[in-house]
Amino acid sequence: MAARLSKELKEKYSVRSLPIRKGDEVKILKGKGKNKTGKVVQVYRKKWCIHVDKVNREKQNGQSVFLPIKPSYCVIEKLHLNKDRKELLERRAKGKTKNKNKYQAKDVNMAGVE
Numbered sequence: 001m002a003a004r005l006s007k008e009l010k011e012k013y014s015v016r017s018l019p020i021r022k023g024d025e026v027k028i029l030k031g032k033g034k035n036k037t038g039k040v041v042q043v044y045r046k047k048w049c050i051h052v053d054k055v056n057r058e059k060q061n062g063q064s065v066f067l068p069i070k071p072s073y074c075v076i077e078k079l080h081l082n083k084d085r086k087e088l089l090e091r092r093a094k095g096k097t098k099n100k101n102k103y104q105a106k107d108v109n110m111a112g113v114e
Contacts (some may be wrong), residue, residue: 001048003071009079014093020050020071023080028055029071036076041066050074 004017005093020026020043027037033055042051049068056066079085 001043001045001050003074003076006075006077009076013089014096015089018076018079018085018088020076020078021075021085024076025078026050026052026074027077028052028069028074031069032067033069044068059092 002017003020024040038052038054040050041053051066056064
């Protein structure tokens, strides 16, 4: 489950989106918690949703429960970086800067073409 990155993070890492994980700070763009910012408390892969710490409601018995939010409705504003995530960012950024043209004009033999 991936979410897109904020403009600052896109420019910094040259990556558009990343898999969302516990500890990331997100801003919610759609749904019940619109325009709220908070940390991801749980990534619920079975239900394809995330739980954010400041987006909850009270049940009738007084218990507080998190509201499920789709990751596509969020923008990651602050990353929870560790060794594996840094490697992923480097690997993806390297793929973006690589030359997209597989063949150069000098490599192609144009002898038989009229």
